[in-house]
Amino acid sequence: MLMSQLYAPTLREVPAEAELISHQLMLRSGMIRKSTAGVYTYLPLGLRVLHRVMDIVREEMNRADGQEIMLPIIQPAELWHETGRWEDYGAEMFKLRDRHERLFCLGPTHEEIITALIRSEVRSYRQLPLRLYQIQNKYRDEIRPRFGVMRGREFIMKDLYSFDKDEEQLQESYTAMYEAYERIFARCGLDTRPVEADSGTIGGDMTHEFMVLAESGEAQVVYCDSCSYAANVEKAEVRLPEVEGEDAAETMQAMARVDTPGVTTIEQLESFLGSKADRFVKTMLYMADEKPVAALVRGDHTLNEVKLQKHLGCTTLALADSTTIEKVTGAPVGFAGPVGLSLPIVADCAVPVVRNAVVGGNERDLHLTGVNFERDYNVDTVGDLRQAEAGDGCPRCSGTLVEAYGIEVGQVFKLGTKYSEPLNAAYLDESGRERLLLMGCYGIGVSRTVAAIIEQNHDEDGICWPVSVAPYQAVVIPINPKDETQRDAAEAIYRSLSAESVSVVLDDRNERPGVKFKDADLIGFPLRIVIGPKTLANGQVEIGIRKTKEKYTVPVDDAAQEAAKAIQR
RNA sequence: CGGGGCGUAGCGCAGUUUGGCUAGCGCGCCUGCCUUGGGAGCAGGAGGUCGGAGGUUCAAAUCCUCUCGCCCCGACCA
Numbered sequence: 077m078l079m080s081q082l083y084a085p086t087l088r089e090v091p092a093e094a095e096l097i098s099h100q101l102m103l104r105s106g107m108i109r110k111s112t113a114g115v116y117t118y119l120p121l122g123l124r125v126l127h128r129v130m131d132i133v134r135e136e137m138n139r140a141d142g143q144e145i146m147l148p149i150i151q152p153a154e155l156w157h158e159t160g161r162w163e164d165y166g167a168e169m170f171k172l173r174d175r176h177e178r179l180f181c182l183g184p185t186h187e188e189i190i191t192a193l194i195r196s197e198v199r200s201y202r203q204l205p206l207r208l209y210q211i212q213n214k215y216r217d218e219i220r221p222r223f224g225v226m227r228g229r230e231f232i233m234k235d236l237y238s239f240d241k242d243e244e245q246l247q248e249s250y251t252a253m254y255e256a257y258e259r260i261f262a263r264c265g266l267d268t269r270p271v272e273a274d275s276g277t278i279g280g281d282m283t284h285e286f287m288v289l290a291e292s293g294e295a296q297v298v299y300c301d302s303c304s305y306a307a308n309v310e311k312a313e314v315r316l317p318e319v320e321g322e323d324a325a326e327t328m329q330a331m332a333r334v335d336t337p338g339v340t341t342i343e344q345l346e347s348f349l350g351s352k353a354d355r356f357v358k359t360m361l362y363m364a365d366e367k368p369v370a371a372l373v374r375g376d377h378t379l380n381e382v383k384l385q386k387h388l389g390c391t392t393l394a395l396a397d398s399t400t401i402e403k404v405t406g407a408p409v410g411f412a413g414p415v416g417l418s419l420p421i422v423a424d425c426a427v428p429v430v431r432n433a434v435v436g437g438n439e440r441d442l443h444l445t446g447v448n449f450e451r452d453y454n455v456d457t458v459g460d461l462r463q464a465e466a467g468d469g470c471p472r473c474s475g476t477l478v479e480a481y482g483i484e485v486g487q488v489f490k491l492g493t494k495y496s497e498p499l500n501a502a503y504l505d506e507s508g509r510e511r512l513l514l515m516g517c518y519g520i521g522v523s524r525t526v527a528a529i530i531e532q533n534h535d536e537d538g539i540c541w542p543v544s545v546a547p548y549q550a551v552v553i554p555i556n557p558k559d560e561t562q563r564d565a566a567e568a569i570y571r572s573l574s575a576e577s578v579s580v581v582l583d584d585r586n587e588r589p590g591v592k593f594k595d596a597d598l599i600g601f602p603l604r605i606v607i608g609p610k611t612l613a614n615g616q617v618e619i620g621i622r623k624t625k626e627k628y629t630v631p632v633d634d635a636a637q638e639a640a641k642a643i644q645r
Numbered sequence: 646c647g648g649g650g651c652g653u654a655g656c657g658c659a660g661u662u663u664g665g666c667u668a669g670c671g672c673g674c675c676u677g678c679c680u681u682g683g684g685a686g687c688a689g690g691a692g693g694u695c696g697g698a699g700g701u702u703c704a705a706a707u708c709c710u711c712u713c714g715c716c717c718c719g720a721c722c723a
Contacts, residue, residue: 085655087655087657088673088684089656089657089671090657091657092651092656092657092715093715112714113715113716168721185723214723216723219721220717220720227722227723231723295723484723486723519723555681555682556680557681559681586681587681587684588682588683588685590681591684591685592683592684593682593684606682608682610682611682618682
């Protein structure tokens with residue numbers, strides 16, 4: 077490819093709309109352009125990278141016995157009514173009507189449509205296991221699309237669905253996918269970490285998310301500093317603390333009322349009373365399936381709503397509004413406490429052991445001190461309700477949890493019968509008995525993966541593509557294309573590289589060297605071959621490695637061969 | 646959906662408060678000269694429904710009303 081012909085409109089300045097480095101670089105290097113919020117056009121460079129990632133995904137899916145298909149984007153509403161997700165997905169779905177007023181949606185995911193396909197085609201255990209996948213556009217009307225292709229409303233996803241006859245076979249599928257994912261992300265040059273996760277609206281009992289650890293990640297994860305435990309904070313368990321000796325030994329004080337005018341937050345309370353938040357008990361009022369419930373966590377802890385919802389076994393959970401709070405506690409927001417509260421109370425494990433706690437007094441401007449579990453208040457149930465955080469004990473070993481942010485690039489789910497049951501997808505087993513198919517689904521955000529690769533592979537000058545996904549592996553730059561010797565040498569090297577199946581761009585533009593170097597760095601060609609007067613005088617050309625900034629010279633005649641060798645490494 | 650901000654040339658912005666001549670600047674783009682190891686220089690040039698609609702006024706980028714879009718924070722989410 078000639079640079080003069082390549083449609084890669086690079087930008088010198090950072091577009092105002094882009095905040096994330098990957099978004100800025102994708103726009104600046106001419107990979108993408110925005111069409112409308114959360115919807116992007118891929119220009120040649122962007123599309124080439126997408127294809128490289130897709131190629132890797134395909135290879136690994138095929139290797140794991142996946143068979144590629146293509147499911148429709150437009151899906152009939154009826155199917156979604158059958159699983160109840162027409163409502164559950166709600167405003168998140170792009171919905172449309174045809175001329176006969178029939179309702180459709182643009183597929184946000186494809187469990188329904190594939191299960192509907194399979195239920196009429198798969199009849200026997202002999203046809204199992206079956207693993208089908210596609211690489212397809214998905215549509216989700218995100219509340220707030222942002223970060224370029226990282227969170228778009230139209231995005232590309234690889235989704236594989238597994239159909240198995242029993243739990244053992246499902247586990248094999250799950251493991252095969254898990255391992256395929258590790259290979260895919262490694263081949264993409266990504267440092268990922270699988271973490272245990274909550275299954276959210278997709279449902280199912282076991283799931284891992286594959287996280288690219290990055291400052292810009294939207295998901296918070298914790299991982300152990302000494303074993304392999306890692307989990308999304310929504311899911312992360314907390315090792316129960318041993319009853320702290322000094323706390324338990326402390327003598328119980330008498331409960332006392334303290335006037336705390338206008339003190340409604342933990343921070344204010346800390347400075348007002350001059351004591352630490354770990355001596356406080358926070359009382360949060362929730363509406364669980366429309367009924368009020370109080371949840372207690374220690375002052376310095378954060379309540380985890382996912383855990384609370386599971387603990388309560390409710391289907392809806394939301395913080396109570398201020399009117400409700402005043403009605404059930406008798407005090408404005410900020411003064412709720414467990415003492416004398418007559419509604420269901422659940423407490424995090426760390427709460428009962430707090431001696432002489434400070435709690436809200438259920439009266440305006442009042443808190444109570446010296447409050448003790450059982451003597452002064454009681455709870456209905458105790459459980460793990462709080463968010464894990466850095467410094468907590470690992471639930472699997474004696475290590476300590478560390479916090480990090482991650483970009484979720486993939487997720488594997490065991491779905492079980494969540495979709496085969498409502499959609500009635502069954503097969504006949506060895507004994508002729510009808511049984512429900514066990515399903516799994518396994519997604520990779522392909523477009524998001526491209527952005528994640530940039531997040532992990534860039535420097536102040538631009539992108540540093542791993543060779544495996546680079547839009548072109550090398551660029552050949554003659555310093556002065558008007559110099560015949562340089563031009564001829566450059567063209568010869570360019571042709572030899574092409575002949576050796578190295579994807580290469582020849583920067584034949586009549587630009588000054590600085591411009592070409594800047595563009596090459598920005599676009600991120602892994603390898604750069606510079607033909608200039610300095611080295612050519614000695615019959616040499618320069619090979620430069622984008623990522624390491626390493627440079628060395630080789631004889632002109634060996635250039636293509638040496639470059640190809642460098643790309644192999 | 647709540648809060649905040651922004652729409653002026655391909656990109657980045659000034660001008661709007663206090664209405665006034667032909668709407669500016671930098672980068673990019675085109676032509677020529679010149680230059681060629683890190684976004685050079687000189688000269689000339691093209692490019693604008695000032696997001697849209699309506700209104701006020703002798704006069705609107707500027708004031709008023711409505712509307713569309715985009716960005717950020719929050720709630721939500723793979």
